[in-house]
Amino acid sequence: VRDVQTETATPEAAPVARAARGDWRALFGRWEALLIGLLVLLAIAGQIISAEFLTTDSFTTGSLDLSEVALMALPLTLVIVAAEIDLSVASVLALSSAVMAYLWNHGQPVETIIPVCIVVGALCGAFNGFLVTRLGLPSLAVTIGTLALFRGLAFVVIGDQSVTDFPALWTDRAFGNFAGTFVPDTMVLFALLAAAFAVVLHATPFGRSIYAIGANEEAAYFSGLRVKRVKLILFMLSGAVAGLAGVVISLRNSTAAANVGQGFELTVITAVLLGGVSIFGGRGTIAGVILALVLLGGIQKALLLSESISSYWIQIVTGTLLVGSVLGPNLARRVAEARRRRSRPLPEEGS
Amino acid sequence: MKYARPLLAALVLMAALALAACGETKNDENAASDGAKSTPTASGEANPNAEIPKGLKTVSIPKQLGNPYEEFEHSGIDEALKELGGSNRISGPTDAGASTQIPIINAAVQQKPDAIIIAGNDPDAVAPALKQAAAKGIKIVGMDSDVAPDARSVFINQVTTELVGKNQVESIARQINNKGEIAILSATANATNQNAWIKVMKETLKDPKYKDIKLVKVAYGDDDDQKSFQETQGLIQAYPNLKGIISPTTVGVAAAARYLSTSPQKGKIKLTGLGFPNQMRKFVKDGTVEEFQLWVPKDVGYLAGQAAAALVAGRITGKEGEKFKAGRLGDYTIGANGEIVLGPLTTFTAKNIDNFDF
Numbered sequence: 001v002r003d004v005q006t007e008t009a010t011p012e013a014a015p016v017a018r019a020a021r022g023d024w025r026a027l028f029g030r031w032e033a034l035l036i037g038l039l040v041l042l043a044i045a046g047q048i049i050s051a052e053f054l055t056t057d058s059f060t061t062g063s064l065d066l067s068e069v070a071l072m073a074l075p076l077t078l079v080i081v082a083a084e085i086d087l088s089v090a091s092v093l094a095l096s097s098a099v100m101a102y103l104w105n106h107g108q109p110v111e112t113i114i115p116v117c118i119v120v121g122a123l124c125g126a127f128n129g130f131l132v133t134r135l136g137l138p139s140l141a142v143t144i145g146t147l148a149l150f151r152g153l154a155f156v157v158i159g160d161q162s163v164t165d166f167p168a169l170w171t172d173r174a175f176g177n178f179a180g181t182f183v184p185d186t187m188v189l190f191a192l193l194a195a196a197f198a199v200v201l202h203a204t205p206f207g208r209s210i211y212a213i214g215a216n217e218e219a220a221y222f223s224g225l226r227v228k229r230v231k232l233i234l235f236m237l238s239g240a241v242a243g244l245a246g247v248v249i250s251l252r253n254s255t256a257a258a259n260v261g262q263g264f265e266l267t268v269i270t271a272v273l274l275g276g277v278s279i280f281g282g283r284g285t286i287a288g289v290i291l292a293l294v295l296l297g298g299i300q301k302a303l304l305l306s307e308s309i310s311s312y313w314i315q316i317v318t319g320t321l322l323v324g325s326v327l328g329p330n331l332a333r334r335v336a337e338a339r340r341r342r343s344r345p346l347p348e349e350g351s
Numbered sequence: 352m353k354y355a356r357p358l359l360a361a362l363v364l365m366a367a368l369a370l371a372a373c374g375e376t377k378n379d380e381n382a383a384s385d386g387a388k389s390t391p392t393a394s395g396e397a398n399p400n401a402e403i404p405k406g407l408k409t410v411s412i413p414k415q416l417g418n419p420y421e422e423f424e425h426s427g428i429d430e431a432l433k434e435l436g437g438s439n440r441i442s443g444p445t446d447a448g449a450s451t452q453i454p455i456i457n458a459a460v461q462q463k464p465d466a467i468i469i470a471g472n473d474p475d476a477v478a479p480a481l482k483q484a485a486a487k488g489i490k491i492v493g494m495d496s497d498v499a500p501d502a503r504s505v506f507i508n509q510v511t512t513e514l515v516g517k518n519q520v521e522s523i524a525r526q527i528n529n530k531g532e533i534a535i536l537s538a539t540a541n542a543t544n545q546n547a548w549i550k551v552m553k554e555t556l557k558d559p560k561y562k563d564i565k566l567v568k569v570a571y572g573d574d575d576d577q578k579s580f581q582e583t584q585g586l587i588q589a590y591p592n593l594k595g596i597i598s599p600t601t602v603g604v605a606a607a608a609r610y611l612s613t614s615p616q617k618g619k620i621k622l623t624g625l626g627f628p629n630q631m632r633k634f635v636k637d638g639t640v641e642e643f644q645l646w647v648p649k650d651v652g653y654l655a656g657q658a659a660a661a662l663v664a665g666r667i668t669g670k671e672g673e674k675f676k677a678g679r680l681g682d683y684t685i686g687a688n689g690e691i692v693l694g695p696l697t698t699f700t701a702k703n704i705d706n707f708d709f
Contacts, residue, residue, distance in 0.1 A: 052461040062458035162449060164475035175479050253450045257478035262448045304442075304458030310416065311455065312445055 011184040031276035031329075035291040042298045050305035056182040061126065062301040064175070067186035067252065068093060069244040069264055073271045074190075074197040077289045079139075081201070082234055083164040083214040084132060087143040091150035091265035092124045096246025098154035101163035101256035110170050113254020115246050122236045124150055129235030133228035139235075154258035161313025162257035166250070174251035182274050186248055193241070195198050198286040210234070214281025270322040271296055279326050296321070365706050397673050401665040407437025409659050411468040411652070414496070415447040420648055421470065423709045424495060427652025428468055428659075434678055435660050439468075449473035456480040466490040466659035471498035478502035490662040493603075494655040504662055504669035505689045507655040509646040510696060512544070515599065517553025518644055518696040519623060520561065523595045526621035526641050530563040531594030534586045536607055536624075538574040538600040539611060548599050567593070572603045578608035587616060598624035608634035624668040628699050628707040644696035648709055654680055654693055 046053035063070075072089045079086050096117040105115045124146070131142045178188045201207040212220040213227050221227045250256035277284025277293035296318070303313050371668050382668050394677060411428045411570025413421040425441045444451035452472055458467050459467055459478055467489055471477050474497060476514045481491050481502040494504035500506070523533055535552065537545045549569060556564055579602055587593060587610075590645040598604040604624030610633060611617050626643045634640040654708075657677035658667070667673040684693050701709065 023686070050462070055417065055461070057461050061454070061461070065454040065457065171479070181704060249450065252479075253453065253473075253476040254479060255449050255473055257449045257473065257476075259448050260450055262446060300454065304454055305461060307440060307462070311443065312416065315445055 005018065006075060031212035032285070032288050032291060034274070035274075035288065035295060039291065039295055042295060045299060046302040047300050050307075054304055058305070060177065060182045060184055062297045063187050064184045064252065065300070066293065066297045067184065067190065068249045068261060069267045069271060070190045071193060071245045071248065072238070072242050072264070073275075073289055073293060074193055074267045074286065075234065075241045076268055077272050077275070077277055077284060077286060078197065078201055078210055079234045079238050080277050080279065081214045081281060081284050082210045082231055083217065084139040084231060085143060085232070085263050085269070086125075086128060086139065086235060086238045087123065088128060088146040088150055089268055090261045091147045091154070092121050092239050092242035093249065093261045093264065094154040094244040094258055095150045096121050096243040097158070097250045097256045097260050098157040098258045100247060100250050101158045101161075104163055104166065104256070110167065114215065117247045118243045119238050120317050121246065122240040124243070125236040125239020126232065128239065132235065133231050139199055145247050151258070158256070158258050160258070162255050163264065164255050166254055166256075171249060172255045174248055189248070192257070192288060194286060201286055206230070211282055214283070216282070244267070266322070267296065270318050270325070274325040276320050279331070291329065297339075380649055397668045397670065398665050399674065403435055403660050403664040403666075404465075405436045407432060407435060407466075407660055407663060408464045409437065409439045409466045409468055409656065410462065410464045411439055411655075412452055412455055412470070413441065413443040414452075414470050414472045416443045416445055420709070421495075423648040424470070424652040427649035427654075428603055428656040429652075430649070431653045431656025431660070431678060432576050437655075438659070439656065445471050449476045450475050452477050453480045455486060460484045460489060463487075464489060465663040466492060468492045468494055468655045468659055469498060469503075472496035474498045480561070482547060490659060491664055492655050492659045492662065496559065503689070504685060505658050505667070505685060505691055507658060508690050508692045509648075510694075511692055512547045513551055514692070514695050515548045515625070517555050519548070519597050519599055519625075520555040521641045522623040522642055522644055522698060523597050523621060524561055524564060526623065527564070527594040529561060532565050532567045532590055532592050533595040533597065534567055534569050534590065534593060535569045536582055536586070536596055536598040536600075536603045537571050538580060538603060540571045545599060552597065572598075572600070573657060574600055574602045576602055576606050580610050583607040583610040586700060587614065587620065593620055595621040595623070598622065600624065601626050601630065605630045608618050608640050612639040613635060625696075626699075627709060628704050629709060631699065632704055635699070635704050642698050642700045644698050646693055647707065654683070654691065658683075658691060695705045
């Protein structure tokens with residue numbers, strides 16, 4: 001027991017852990033395969049719960065409900081791969097919504113407001129990034145602080161009022177479907193951004209450096225990567241997309257207010273971790289996160305469609321999935337490690 | 352600046368996506384947004400004798416699950432639907448954020464109920480989803496706190512400002528035989544509903560039959576139990592001839608009753624207000640309070656359930672002036688803007704208080 005504890009607690013154990021991870025993968029196949037399996041199970045369970053589950057209506061409304069969470073999960077994937085976290089995304093979304101309300105009340109056109117909101121989001125991200133990279137504070141503490149700070153600012157900007165008279169042109173655009181199909185416009189926006197983020201993460205040197213930083217920050221630093229700058233950019237991206245999500249939720253609901261998106265950060269992080277992104281950094285794919293989003297949306301829809309299950313269960317299930325997606329790989333790794341240890345003699349460090 | 356390019360590219364892409372398909376749309380061009388707000392409701396003619404279909408299914412959406420007050424309201428909907436041979440299902444969000452009801456509405460629509468009864472968290476955020484529901488033939492009833500008027504057929508209002516002000520004055524006047532000094536113990540000085548009620552009370556007191564009643568003071572207990580308690584004490588010390596107190600807030604009236612119950616003026620200074628029977632029961636039983644008032648939340652829901660059934664059957668369409676019979680509550684007429692008012696406040700006394708559990 002002592003050996004296991006010291007091994008997992010020290011960074012020196014990383015190579016060992018990675019080898020063990022290989023064992024675990026061989027055991028269960030890739031994480032994505034597991035998610036696809038869960039999706040199949042969900043499709044069956046959902047159809048048993050309600051005949052309305054596997055319909056285009058479900059997809060349209062279910063994906064629309066998850067639009068902002070899906071958007072914000074993309075940059076957060078990159079942040080978590082880099083072994084940082086951003087808990088302030090939902091508050092940035094609210095601040096963006098509040099700024100939108102404020103500017104609209106002051107006669108600005110929507111076309112001006114949208115880029116301003118994205119910039120406001122990016123600035124929030126820059127603030128997070130500055131505190132994390134330049135002052136060396138842990139992102140968990142920083143973004144818990146800004147979670148409260150940005151939400152508070154949102155209430156300062158607009159108070160408890162809400163703005164609802166956005167032009168139908170724009171609200172229809174955010175609420176409507178793409179060119180007569182059953183796919184919401186917001187999902188088209190998501191698909192484009194997802195493609196962009198997938199390319200950045202998986203097919204550019206920048207993306208490679210994110211993995212390097214997440215896997216071993218010190219090594220990345222000594223091999224010449226500009227760790228702080230990469231992290232700052234990631235926090236800014238996270239903020240900018242949260243700002244965009246604030247615009248989307250305001251237009252989609254025809255309501256801009258400071259209390260929108262409360263608790264979204266939990267769902268966003270659940271989606272990312274359930275997608276197979278390691279909370280310790282260095283591992284994860286955009287494809288996995290997209291699968292996790294479909295799974296989360298599907299579970300929510302199934303629970304909502306059920307005639308007998310209360311919506312409290314959505315929170316319970318979300319929380320369980322969050323813990324499960326952190327605990328699952330960890331447990332599997334420990335099991336694999338223990339088995340390996342039993343089959344081989346103890347390494348000499350034990351003396 | 353190795354990473355400047357991907358960052359810039361990403362930001363430009365986002366901005367481009369957001370701006371795709373332009374056209375200036377400003378706040379001052381209200382015509383653009385008003386165009387979308389055409390009324391989908393009130394189509395066709397009402398047939399007062401139409402049959403209420405059997406097996407009616409409704410979904411009722413509270414602001415938030417776990418609120419006892421709302422549970423009483425929604426139990427009234429259940430009662431109405433059961434009485435009419437149908438059924439109601441309660442489905443609500445776990446927090447009262449502006450947009451948390453939207454997924455609930457969307458899921459409800461998929462289950463194809465005959466009607467949706469909703470207490471709106473945000474009048475406008477839920478409007479697009481409700482309009483989509485209405486477009487699929489589902490009748491929408493607002494209750495308790497209204498949604499955008501063009502997103503529902505009727506709205507069940509528990510009471511009007513006029514009725515609260517008037518009924519409260521009548522209640523205290525009855526108890527002090529239309530004579531003597533009274534005071535009002537309100538919540539906070541800037542509470543909109545409180546001030547509107549107090550304004551009506553002052554108007555009502557101008558009636559010649561109340562000429563011997565003198566309002567000496569409006570005190571503010573800030574909806575805080577301790578502060579309300581102290582304000583009551585202050586009123587009684589400052590106005591030795593005080594005969595009655597009106598406290599149109601559940602916190603205030605309970606605190607005032609608690610003070611009076613242990614003071615020498617118990618039973619001599621009359622107290623009325625808006626209170627919950629469960630909070631006020633012991634003060635009614637021990638003689639501190641003769642009567643107080645409130646609407647009955649269960650009746651609000653019951654009326655909403657009856658109105659939903661009448662809408663589905665086609666007995667009403669939501670137009671002003673249409674009449675319908677709402678079961679045990681009797682006949683109702685739809686007012687301006689599709690509003691249906693439950694009626695005057697219910698007065699609770701030692702005789703009837705045990706019939707109410709909320």
